[in-house]
Amino acid sequence: MKFLFEILKQNSVSGDESKTSEFILKYIAQRKKRWKVLPEIYSGEDFHDCILLKFGEPRTAVFAHIDTIGFMSRYNNQLISIGGPEIIEGTSLVGEDSLGEISCKLAGDENNISHDFPRGIDPGTRLSFAQNIRIDEEFIQAAYLDNRLGVYSALELCENISDGWVVFTTYEEHGGGSMPFLLKFIQETAPVKQALISDITWITEGVQFHQGVVISIRDKFIPRKKFIDKIIRLAKESGIPFQLEVEEYGGSDGREVQFSPYAIDWCFIGAAEENVHSPDEKVSLSDFEAMLKIYPYLLERL
Amino acid sequence: MKFLFEILKQNSVSGDESKTSEFILKYIAQRKKRWKVLPEIYSGEDFHDCILLKFGEPRTAVFAHIDTIGFMSRYNNQLISIGGPEIIEGTSLVGEDSLGEISCKLAGDENNISHDFPRGIDPGTRLSFAQNIRIDEEFIQAAYLDNRLGVYSALELCENISDGWVVFTTYEEHGGGSMPFLLKFIQETAPVKQALISDITWITEGVQFHQGVVISIRDKFIPRKKFIDKIIRLAKESGIPFQLEVEEYGGSDGREVQFSPYAIDWCFIGAAEENVHSPDEKVSLSDFEAMLKIYPYLLERL
Amino acid sequence: MKFLFEILKQNSVSGDESKTSEFILKYIAQRKKRWKVLPEIYSGEDFHDCILLKFGEPRTAVFAHIDTIGFMSRYNNQLISIGGPEIIEGTSLVGEDSLGEISCKLAGDENNISHDFPRGIDPGTRLSFAQNIRIDEEFIQAAYLDNRLGVYSALELCENISDGWVVFTTYEEHGGGSMPFLLKFIQETAPVKQALISDITWITEGVQFHQGVVISIRDKFIPRKKFIDKIIRLAKESGIPFQLEVEEYGGSDGREVQFSPYAIDWCFIGAAEENVHSPDEKVSLSDFEAMLKIYPYLLERL
Numbered sequence: 030m031k032f033l034f035e036i037l038k039q040n041s042v043s044g045d046e047s048k049t050s051e052f053i054l055k056y057i058a059q060r061k062k063r064w065k066v067l068p069e070i071y072s073g074e075d076f077h078d079c080i081l082l083k084f085g086e087p088r089t090a091v092f093a094h095i096d097t098i099g100f101m102s103r104y105n106n107q108l109i110s111i112g113g114p115e116i117i118e119g120t121s122l123v124g125e126d127s128l129g130e131i132s133c134k135l136a137g138d139e140n141n142i143s144h145d146f147p148r149g150i151d152p153g154t155r156l157s158f159a160q161n162i163r164i165d166e167e168f169i170q171a172a173y174l175d176n177r178l179g180v181y182s183a184l185e186l187c188e189n190i191s192d193g194w195v196v197f198t199t200y201e202e203h204g205g206g207s208m209p210f211l212l213k214f215i216q217e218t219a220p221v222k223q224a225l226i227s228d229i230t231w232i233t234e235g236v237q238f239h240q241g242v243v244i245s246i247r248d249k250f251i252p253r254k255k256f257i258d259k260i261i262r263l264a265k266e267s268g269i270p271f272q273l274e275v276e277e278y279g280g281s282d283g284r285e286v287q288f289s290p291y292a293i294d295w296c297f298i299g300a301a302e303e304n305v306h307s308p309d310e311k312v313s314l315s316d317f318e319a320m321l322k323i324y325p326y327l328l329e330r331l
Numbered sequence: 332m333k334f335l336f337e338i339l340k341q342n343s344v345s346g347d348e349s350k351t352s353e354f355i356l357k358y359i360a361q362r363k364k365r366w367k368v369l370p371e372i373y374s375g376e377d378f379h380d381c382i383l384l385k386f387g388e389p390r391t392a393v394f395a396h397i398d399t400i401g402f403m404s405r406y407n408n409q410l411i412s413i414g415g416p417e418i419i420e421g422t423s424l425v426g427e428d429s430l431g432e433i434s435c436k437l438a439g440d441e442n443n444i445s446h447d448f449p450r451g452i453d454p455g456t457r458l459s460f461a462q463n464i465r466i467d468e469e470f471i472q473a474a475y476l477d478n479r480l481g482v483y484s485a486l487e488l489c490e491n492i493s494d495g496w497v498v499f500t501t502y503e504e505h506g507g508g509s510m511p512f513l514l515k516f517i518q519e520t521a522p523v524k525q526a527l528i529s530d531i532t533w534i535t536e537g538v539q540f541h542q543g544v545v546i547s548i549r550d551k552f553i554p555r556k557k558f559i560d561k562i563i564r565l566a567k568e569s570g571i572p573f574q575l576e577v578e579e580y581g582g583s584d585g586r587e588v589q590f591s592p593y594a595i596d597w598c599f600i601g602a603a604e605e606n607v608h609s610p611d612e613k614v615s616l617s618d619f620e621a622m623l624k625i626y627p628y629l630l631e632r633l
Numbered sequence: 634m635k636f637l638f639e640i641l642k643q644n645s646v647s648g649d650e651s652k653t654s655e656f657i658l659k660y661i662a663q664r665k666k667r668w669k670v671l672p673e674i675y676s677g678e679d680f681h682d683c684i685l686l687k688f689g690e691p692r693t694a695v696f697a698h699i700d701t702i703g704f705m706s707r708y709n710n711q712l713i714s715i716g717g718p719e720i721i722e723g724t725s726l727v728g729e730d731s732l733g734e735i736s737c738k739l740a741g742d743e744n745n746i747s748h749d750f751p752r753g754i755d756p757g758t759r760l761s762f763a764q765n766i767r768i769d770e771e772f773i774q775a776a777y778l779d780n781r782l783g784v785y786s787a788l789e790l791c792e793n794i795s796d797g798w799v800v801f802t803t804y805e806e807h808g809g810g811s812m813p814f815l816l817k818f819i820q821e822t823a824p825v826k827q828a829l830i831s832d833i834t835w836i837t838e839g840v841q842f843h844q845g846v847v848i849s850i851r852d853k854f855i856p857r858k859k860f861i862d863k864i865i866r867l868a869k870e871s872g873i874p875f876q877l878e879v880e881e882y883g884g885s886d887g888r889e890v891q892f893s894p895y896a897i898d899w900c901f902i903g904a905a906e907e908n909v910h911s912p913d914e915k916v917s918l919s920d921f922e923a924m925l926k927i928y929p930y931l932l933e934r935l
Binding site for chain 3: 045200206212
């Protein structure tokens with residue numbers, strides 16, 4: 030879990046993912062010798078701050094976004110949202126601009142967000158929730174579990190995967206935009222027909238803590254029934270605890286698979302959290318464990 | 332019209348079009364020997380549940396979506412929409428889940444839709460309007476005229492077409508997503524510069540029953556004037572009754588032609604209906620006849 | 634400035650850009666012999682009404698949209714919007730339909746726009762704001778400075794550019810749709826990794842007249858920080874007056890670069906205006922001058 034703590038402390042608000050990207054690349058460089066299969070690694074300026082790992086002969090691609098929601102300073106002491114952060118007065122925010130480190134508190138409401146930093150902040154500066162990781166026997170609670178847990182799960186998958194793409198994407202929280210060029214590269218390099226989205230979803234009246242990893246039948250967008258049925262069948266066989274989600278709203282990198290110029294089936298699979306997009310995102314450890322288990326199981330069989 | 336009745340009775344709510352796709356493929360297999368030109372047929376898993384027919388040397392592609400709006404069961408007795416169905420209390424719905432056939436009534440309103448089926452329904456189960464086809468001398472009335480009439484019109488076109496693509500698409504009612512890969516395949520196989528959308532539009536203050544097939548100058552999206560002018564000129568020469576539509580809202584597969592990475596002109600052409608997205612969609616038979624006539628006329632001359 | 638006056642008098646509401654496209658092509662044909670580098674010119678039906686100029690060996694592409702907002706006649710005396718024009722009762726509108734020239738006044742409000750032309754107007758006819766150009770020592774004021782100034786700036790850039798694409802796009806005001814095929818053509822012909830959007834933005838509490846050309850850190854969409862940082866660094870070195878924009882709303886052709894299947898960085902750079910999308914758009918001449926200066930400076934150094 031050391032690595033999980035480390036990436037939870039990284040800031041990478043959408044559009045500024047370069048440091049987290051480098052951090053993940055370093056981790057990959059250290060670990061890859063112990064992985065079952067040595068992947069081909071694609072990264073660098075041609076891929077903006079995304080990373081693609083190609084293992085063996087891929088049939089399926091797994092996508093985990095490395096960006097987070099956050100805030101951007103505007104003029105005077107104003108802030109505007111990046112992605113859809115919860116606006117809670119008094120929340121601690123951190124960042125850095127040309128004059129140095131920033132630590133301040135959020136003020137105002139959704140229509141008028143501001144900060145209380147004594148000096149002005151350079152316009153365009155990104156601010157993140159101050160990190161505060163809490164773990165007990167049942168839960169992990171922190172900012173940015175969405176999607177640090179998805180990233181962690183994708184990296185754990187790397188340990189044992191034989192065939193598949195593992196892809197770290199950017200901008201997801203703010204409308205996306207890296208998926209189209211990643212999918213093009215994948216399909217022109219070693220094409221797949223299946224995609225899994227390693228990301229965190231929401232606790233709702235039908236999705237509860239400790240009931241297993243969530244397989245999403247739909248959010249705002251609707252994957253093809255044939256593929257979802259296949260995944261549910263495999264999940265049942267696996268014995269790994271899972272629950273089904275049927276939601277009307279929300280989106281993920283899956284949206285961009287759906288609207289891509291490739292006939293690729295997709296499904297969102299991940300643990301559910303409470304206090305979404307707040308500094309207090311909360312995930313059941315047993316649900317997260319089921320998430321960690323189901324990916325290798327599915328990648329082998331899909 | 333026998334085939335029209337048959338496809339009106341098929342359920343294929345967005346994301347679950349495989350049975351209707353197979354049904355259309357069977358029809359094509361039976362009929363194609365009598366068609367003027369034998370098409371190349373592209374279908375199967377590489378195309379999800381879409382079907383492409385290539386006749387001769389295409390200059391134009393015709394698109395008809397085979398999915399319908401409907402509902403999906405959520406948790407407890409909740410339903411959520413697929414596409415934008417009319418929410419009318421008491422509407423009869425049908426479907427099937429792991430426990431067998433379902434027949435129930437819709438309850439609640441747009442913010443809280445539910446069903447009255449005595450037992451729970453598997454989450455993620457699709458429900459359709461119970462079909463009730465009514466025909467008299469002037470009108471046809473049924474659920475899913477949008478877009479069974481467009482599909483029927485496209486299949487009628489197959490009888491006499493010399494050159495062109497006829498394409499059956501999926502997901503259209505819920506945001507689309509098959510058009511991008513279909514367009515890519517078309518442009519890499521036998522590219523076109525023109526697209527017609529064979530679909531059903533709305534009766535409004537400017538679009539009336541019995542005034543002919545509708546040529547749409549715009550909906551939410553705006554095709555290029557040069558192409559629309561050309562179609563209107565041909566429609567005038569044809570003597571086939573038509574009317575012009577200018578709407579601010581609504582969309583079709585044309586939207587995805589507009590935003591595709593290909594310079595393809597597009598135009599929506601189809602009959603208009605009352606009681607849109609309800610079990611009582613109503614179309615004038617003479618408007619539908621004009622729709623059936625204008626497609627072969629245009630395909631030959633565009 | 635003669636050419637600026639001439640293009641300000643051209644009508645080219647989204648979807649009907651062919652005359653303005655021809656006009657710009659004529660201008661290019663006349664001027665290109667005096668340009669430092671003779672570009673390859675791509676235009677005609679394969680590019681709808683867009684124009685691409687390839688100079689030398691491009692590293693960066695500059696995009697300027699040639700369409701404008703406006704209105705379309707619906708049924709009776711109704712109008713609907715194209716793009717998002719300001720609805721100001723009494724505004725003079727001009728256009729042309731099958732019966733001849735039209736000059737009328739706008740009536741009603743956003744929910745119910747109409748015209749007072751004594752006869753009916755053909756459904757689907759485009760109407761533009763009547764042009765009224767006003768210049769004094771500090772300001773230019775007219776309809777459609779957005780984006781005639783961006784087009785003018787892109788054409789001025791052609792005088793001295795050595796390497797780069799200069800591209801004139803269509804439909805931008807109404808959701809876009811030409812960028813995808815233009816980007817595909819560019820990337821398959823002479824690919825770039827950088828894009829600049831030559832367009833006009835808004836005066837706000839943080840963007841003021843006479844403070845220089847605007848470099849946009851974000852609008853509704855967020856370009857990659859690394860690229861924006863590079864541009865700001867170059868702008869500082871240039872000594873050309875500039876100001877930074879951080880907005881939550883608004884979009885441009887940059888949006889379609891972001892969502893394209895190519896890893897291309899983008900940035901919006903242009904003067905700011907008051908009275909956006911009205912007949913009285915107002916731009917500071919010194920801001921516009923800074924816009925004209927920064928493009929050649931950046932194109933050489935990016």
